[in-house]
Amino acid sequence: MVRPARRRGLAEEAADRIREEILSGRVPPGSALREVELAASLEVSRGSVREGLALLEREGLVRSVWHKGTRVIELTEADVEEVYAVRAALDRLAAVTAAGRGENLDELDRLVAAMAEENDGTRLLSLDLDFHEAVYRAAGNRRLLEAWHAVRSQVYLFQSHRIRYGHEHYAARVVHEHRELAELIRAGDTERLAAVAEEHVHSARRALLQGLAEGNYQRPHGTP
Structure with a gap:
């Protein structure tokens, strides 16, 4: 029973x-x-x-x-490498799948526009994660979305520390990188999109690892 x-x-x-x-x-x-x-x-x-x-x-x-x-959980180099390796594979698949479907993409443009108007570190990160959530939903694959949800909280935690180690670096890149992803998804350029989606994640990984190594911890706008 x-x-x-x-x-x-x-x-x-x-x-x-x-x-x-x-x-x-x-x-x-x-x-x-x-x-x-x-x-x-x-x-x-x-x-x-x-x-x-x-x-x-x-x-x-x-x-x-x-x-x-x-x-x-700790922010060790091994943990960072594992989480971002998984995220790179998932993000690549989600972006390419979303491009192949070509549906529900207007939300991506709206979120990029919101990022361009934002300077608060915490809200920028929320918009960043919302953008990727929208990509996964646009992909229309329930199991892929569930895999993303399994690592989303860890990604948020690690990205929040990436910003604290280099808020200006993050703020300077976040709009351009997400706009490029949105444009490639809409254009259906899956070969270039796959490479850009992976590099987007690996760039964040390198920035976090550099911050951890140097210990140049900052407190961006909007973070405690």
Whole structure:
């Protein structure tokens, strides 16, 4: 017999609030996440916190180790290489597939126009991720979209630190790179698009790794 469904509202709310703290940088990479403290702060049960942390672990934002508790993932070179390698493959496939369908592309132009009017680091990053979400949706492949959602939170976390290591570099490139992607998707130039989509990701990876190596941490407009 199928077991009764459980209400997960509090667990999902706990996950949302903890995720917000992690992605904002208020809870840095490597930080310990203690159930008792989180439950008191969020005014929910430890069970709800535990379930919320399990959701975040499936997103790849936290890691739990038996008898050692749960921590926010680190920004190590190995982690960066893994996440951006996966993202490069997914973004290439999504962009080429979206170009082949040629549907629902107006949202890409709208988001590029919004980026051009924005200087706040946090909002620029949100528009950046919304652009890629729109590409995945335009591709019309449900499993590809689910694969993107599995890494999206990690991408957001890593990109937020990329911006903190070089906000001016990011702001100077973000509009041009996304406009080029939108134009190539609309034109259906899949050969060039595939290369540009991959380079877009690898450029971000190189910038983050350089920032990690140099440690020139900045606080862009709009970040805590």
